[in-house]
Amino acid sequence: MSQLKNIKINTPTYREIIPSTKTEVSISPFKVGDEKVLLIASESKDPKQMIDSLKKVISNCVKGVEIENMSAFDVEYLFLKIRSISVGESADIFLTCKDCETANEAKIDLTKIEVRGLDSFKTKIKITDDLMFLMKTPDIDSYTGIESTAEGIIQFIAKNVNKVFYGEETIDIGMNETQDVIDIINQLTSSQFKDLQDYISGVPKVTYELDFECKHCQSKNDVKLEGLADFF
Numbered sequence: 139m140s141q142l143k144n145i146k147i148n149t150p151t152y153r154e155i156i157p158s159t160k161t162e163v164s165i166s167p168f169k170v171g172d173e174k175v176l177l178i179a180s181e182s183k184d185p186k187q188m189i190d191s192l193k194k195v196i197s198n199c200v201k202g203v204e205i206e207n208m209s210a211f212d213v214e215y216l217f218l219k220i221r222s223i224s225v226g227e228s229a230d231i232f233l234t235c236k237d238c239e240t241a242n243e244a245k246i247d248l249t250k251i252e253v254r255g256l257d258s259f260k261t262k263i264k265i266t267d268d269l270m271f272l273m274k275t276p277d278i279d280s281y282t283g284i285e286s287t288a289e290g291i292i293q294f295i296a297k298n299v300n301k302v303f304y305g306e307e308t309i310d311i312g313m314n315e316t317q318d319v320i321d322i323i324n325q326l327t328s329s330q331f332k333d334l335q336d337y338i339s340g341v342p343k344v345t346y347e348l349d350f351e352c353k354h355c356q357s358k359n360d361v362k363l364e365g366l367a368d369f370f
Contacts, residue, residue, distance in 0.1 A: 154219050156203070156212050157253035158275070158342070164201040165216065167224035172198055186282050192217060193278065209275040211253050214344045214366040222248035229369060235352035236359055244350050244361075246369060255342035261300075263333050265326065272301040273337055295334050296320045344369075 151164045168176075172195045179191035193205045196213060199220045205213065221229070227249050232241045261273040274280075276298050284294045296319040302309040311319060323334065343364040350359050363369055 150223075151201075152223055154200075154216065156208075157215055158209055158212050158256060161202075163203055163216075165220050165223065166199050166201075168195065168199065168220060189278055189282055196220065206277070208277065209342075210278040210281060211342045211344055213278045215251065215253055217366065218248055218251055218344065218369060231369065233350065233359070233361055235355060235357055237357040238352060238355040240352055240354035242350055242353055242359075244348060246346055246348065246363070248369075251344055251346045251369075253342050254345045255340060259340050259342055260337065263337055265330050265333070268305045269322075270303040271299050271334070272303065274298045274300045276341055291335070291338065292320055292323050295323060295338065 149166045149169070151166050154163055154165045155161070156163060175191045175195055179188045182188070192213065196203075196216055197205050200216055203216075227247060229246045229248055231244055231246060233244050234241055259275075261275065263271040263273060265271065273295075276294075280294065280297050284290045293316075296316050299311045299319050302311060302319070302322075309315070323331065326334075344366065346363045346369070348361055348363075350361070351357070352359060
């Protein structure tokens with residue numbers, strides 16, 4: 139047997155706290171294989187492949203978690219923390235000036251990202267006196283294939299309904315009931331639907347705020363980055 143097979147590389151580990159549960163986990167940097175998986179997924183431009191790759195890499199780099207049971211913002215938070223210990227605590231991105239639309243390079247301190255909205259996030263949505271939805275905290279898969287159209291928003295909401303309380307009845311919602319939930323949502327008035335829209339806007343997000351002066355027009359810009367896509 140070749141002596142090369144006995145060579146093992148020690149990987150450093152770091153402690154991190156999952157925002158929603160306050161559970162402590164152990165994270166380790168990306169390995170070459172992980173970066174290859176992410177690169178292939180990025181080049182594919184396939185949202186599902188990108189999400190699947192993200193989940194696979196986090197599973198490789200985080201001990202003590204079940205990715206399938208994690209909220210989307212926890213997954214995004216852990217990914218950014220893993221990135222910070224893998225390739226550096228800062229990331230360079232380009233931001234557009236609000237006045238002249240010039241692209242400006244900006245540096246993000248990944249150690250200072252945080253999840254906002256946890257305390258105010260509501261999952262019980264009262265529609266009428268006898269109808270209430272109990273919502274899920276969206277996982278990363280629930281964003282796959284969702285378009286930013288009225289129909290896409292309704293589909294996203296319906297996919298994240300966990301239970302429906304109607305009078306004295308409690309109805310558990312699974313995949314087979316999604317279309318029935320969509321049919322209920324389509325019957326709502328604009329004011330009733332607004333509470334469901336507030337649920338979407340209230341989902342906790344990975345957040346980072348920064349300001350920069352435009353290199354072209356010297357305008358002051360205040361920017362809030364939200365969600366994984368804004369960081370790359």
